[in-house]
Structure formats: structure tokens, C-alpha cells
Amino acid sequence: MHTVQVLLLDDEPIVGQRLKGGLEKLGCEVETFENPLQAMARIAEKRFDIVITDIMMAEASGLQVLEAVRKTTPEAKVIVITGYATTALAREAMEKGAYDMIAKPFKPSDLRALVIRAMQDLGIPAPPAAE
Amino acid sequence: MSSIAIVSAEEALGREIGLAVASELDYRLVTLKDLLALTAHDQGFPAVQLEEIFRTGGFWRGRLTKKRLCGLARLEEQLCRLVSADRLVFVGYVGPELFSQISHVLRVLILGGKEKSREGEAARKWFRAVYGRDLEDARQYDLTVNRGTIEKAEAVRIIRDTLRHHKFSPMTYSRQCLVNLELSSRVKTLLVDAFPDVSVKAHDGSVWVYSAAFNRGRQQSAAEVKQKVLGLEGVRYVEVYGSRKRFDEVACGQIR
Secondary structure, three states: OOOOEEEEEOOOHHHHHHHHHHHHHOOOEEEEEOOHHHHHHHHHHOOOOEEEEEOOOOOOOHHHHHHHHHHHOOOOEEEEEEOOOOHHHHHHHHHOOOOEEEEOOOOHHHHHHHHHHHHHHOOOOOOHHHO | OOEEEEEOOOHHHHHHHHHHHHHHHOOEEEEHHHHHHHHHHHHOOOHHHHHHOOOOOOEEOOEEOHHHHHHHHHHHHHHHHHHHOOOEEEEOOOOHHHHHOOOOEEEEEEEOOOOOOHHHHHHHHHHHHHHOOOOOOHHHOOEEEEOOOOOHHHHHHHHHHHHOOHHHOOOHHHHHHHHHHHHHHHHHHHHHOOOOOOEEEEEOOEEEEEOHHHOOOOHHHHHHHHHHHHOOOOOOEEEEEOOHHHHHHHHHHHOO
16 A cells, blocks of 8 residues: 655744644654755655645745645645745745645644545545544 | 636626626626625615615715724625635625635626716725725736727636636635634624724634724723624634734734
8 A cells, every 4th residue: 555655844843743743643654854955855856745845934935845846746735834824825836736725823633634635636545544 | 616706897897797707607696786685684784774885975084984884894794605605706896805815716807898987986986985995906806807808708718717727726725714704704793883993803713803992991891892702603712902003913913
């Protein structure tokens, strides 16, 4: 059975720490990053099914990460999480190919629900406990 | 699903395109007139008072009178409910602030008509007085169609194709925005009769309320309002402000 590969990028370490366990419970293999440049380097060498990225980061924006994913793995689902959500940003992210966008703060269960939907759209059945 | 807000100062022009687009996409068409009837029916608000909102002379010192502010709050609440139901084509010039906050609503301005009608002039004047800007300022819309140069069928095709852009698709964030707007509109309707200057922001069950009436010395009414708002479905937490500046700092700091 295919293990869902997830890359989780947020420059606040607490976000990755808080979300990783919940995603692993869904059967995902999760790699967390705090630096977008390191995340993009990893994206260039490994195929991820789902990429979850913050937008506002010092070294590079989440939209750049989104573009990098679209180039290397166009079928991957990119979920944008941001504390600076606006209509304009939401539309830009969607136009660049984001799968979905969620505003911070959100409940871990909201993100898990989104990941389950992304898994289903990728044709990967969600674990029974998550249904 | 996405929705479409069609704005035109010339009512017949907007309705013509709205009807054709709704039929093409199998969406529900609601005109301003329908919105008034639905609001009167669903909220038990006097239809006459809703119609009066749009009559010229409904202003006092350049602002809508209290009665009309109360009616407008009801219309905006109704509009939130309609957009929440998806697949809507709304034709009318109320709620621009609502639509600008929902990324999956395509905002279309229809221009045209060789001559400007008297009703059209009244609509432009009303819009400027209520929202403080020009109804036909294209910067507030995603798409502007000039019916003077574009045929109806072509206009419908352009609107349909624009709506297909991924950026107008609903997403978790835009749905969250809609839920927050729906809650703030319900709170506003609850309070506007007693506090016509009320402003409300909501986020995930937290509600921030402003009225000059809650300034110092009026803690009693602020506490009562807090209790009243907490009784509404979906409200978990309420803060009440008598200072506009403080409200803007706190509420708008939470909701960008």
C-alpha cells in the first residue's frame, strides 16, 4: 500500500510539532521544515503527494514553494496555510495551482479533514479511523 | 460552488444578463426585488420599509436614516444566507463589502445603454451615499462588460468562462470567510435597531461589536449586549467596544 508522503513547511516550529502527529495518525509519512529553501531543495529530490506550506516566511514565500511543487510534481496537492489571508492572496494561490487554502488559526482537525480530502482526490483511500 | 454578483445601475441591463447567465449555468437568479421579497418573508420585516431604503431622500446629513440602516442590515443578512447556499446569480447593487471578502464570488459590472436613465442616476447616487464610492468604478469588480459593444450571448460566454478560472473556486478559507460574515450579519441585525451605528466583526465564533453607545459610563448596556449576542447560535465569545479606534485595532487585527 502506498504511504502518503507529506511535506509540512512553516517557519514557526510549533506548527510542525503540533500538526505532525495528527497527520501520521492518518498513515502519512511527514517531513517537517522551517526553512523554505531547504524545503524546496527536498522537493527537488523527493516526490511528495501533499505539500502543506505557510506563505509569509523570511527566506522565500510559500507561493514560490507552490510554484516549485507545480514544476516538479504537478499532481501533488498543495495546501496553503497563512495568518495573513486576504481575498487577493487566496485567488493568487488558487491561480498558481493551490489545492486549498486555510487561514490560521485553525484546528488541527480542520487540516486533517483537508488532507483526507486531498488523499481521496489522489485516489488514496483514507485510513478507516479517519473516515 | 462559486456565485456571481452582477451590478448595473441600469436594472433591466443587469437583469437581462443575470437571467441568461443563471439559465446557462443552472444557477439560482435573485434580483434586488427578489431579495427584498425574500427578506420580508424570511425575516418578517416590513416590505415597505425595505423598499424605502432605496428611495431618494432617504438620507440625513448624507447618511442613511436609522430606519433604513435597520432594513439594509436585514438585506445584507439575507444576502449572506443566499450566497451560503451556493450557485447564486445575484443582480443588484447592495452588499459590495460582503462580496469583496468572498474570493469565490465573481463580481461583474455591466455597463451600457446609450442613455443613462433616471433610475440609473438614482442608483448611482444611492450607491455613492451609502458606500462612499462610484458604483461604476471598475476597480471594485473582477470583470466589466460593456453591453454597448458586446452582445448578450458573448457577455454570457465571457462571464461563464471567467467563472471557470480556478481562482474563483470555493476553498476552505473563502468558506470560513462566508461563515464569519454570516455570523456578523446576524449579530448586526440583532443589534441595529437599538444601536444604528453598530459595527460587527466575527471570526470562528468570536465576535467583536462596536457602537459609540458603549463608551464609558454605559457598561450596563454593553454587558446586556454581550449577553444578548452570546445567546445567538454559533457565538462562543463576545467583546464590546465603545471606541471605534480600539475596535478597529482589535477586531481588524484579528481579521485581516
